[in-house]
Amino acid sequence: MDGYRLQVAKDGRRVRLYGRRGHNWSKRRAGLTEALRGIPAHSAVVDAELCFPGLDGAPDFFRLVKTAFRSQGRGSRSMPSICCT
Numbered sequence: 001m002d003g004y005r006l007q008v009a010k011d012g013r014r015v016r017l018y019g020r021r022g023h024n025w026s027k028r029r030a031g032l033t034e035a036l037r038g039i040p041a042h043s044a045v046v047d048a049e050l051c052f053p054g055l056d057g058a059p060d061f062f063r064l065v066k067t068a069f070r071s072q073g074r075g076s077r078s079m080p081s082i083c084c085t
Contacts, residue, residue, distance in 0.1 A: 002059035003051035008036055010044045 005020040015036045017025040026033045032050075039046070052064035 002061045003049045003064055006048045006050050008039070008044070008046040008048055010036065010039050010041065010046075012042060013037055015039075 006025070007018040009016045009018065015026065015033050017029055017033055017036075019025055029050075050064065051059040052061070052067060054060035054063065
């Protein structure tokens with residue numbers, strides 16, 4: 001994959017996102033954190049990759065970076081995808 005490595009930790013309704021260096025991204029990616037509350041399990045740890053699929057379906061890292069660091073208030077119509085490894 002060509003994206004950001006994430007670990008998703010779910011315990012009840014609490015979901016936390018951690019980057020590969022252990023930084024907590026939960027607040028920084030609040031929309032994604034909220035969406036992942038829908039994981040159909042009470043608790044889970046998921047090894048994942050945050051990717052942005054291009055028009056051809058291949059990961060587009062440049063677009064992911066552009067979208068990931070856009071301010072929370074200026075959303076994009078396109079959204080990154082979570083790929084579980």
